[in-house]
Amino acid sequence: MIAVPSAFTFQTGKAHWKWLLRARAIENQVYVIAPNQHGKDPSGTRHYGHSMIIDPGENILASRREGNGVYLRAA
Secondary structure, eight states: OEEOOBOOBHHHHHHHHHHHHHHHHHHHTSOEEEOBOEEEOTTOOEEEOOEEEEOTTSOEEEEESSSOOOOOOOO
């Protein structure tokens, strides 16, 4: 597993976020857990959000666009 906590801005995140995460999962053959800051920070910068969990086959197992939350998957 690789954890990738980030604060991608909205524009950069929209263009690259999921593709970079998928690449890390594939090239390392691991799960990627990637929380990403969302909303605006105190300086007014808008962040992308879209926190994700991706498996080694590049499948997005969970994604949360904005807000706090927990992803639970039944066995």
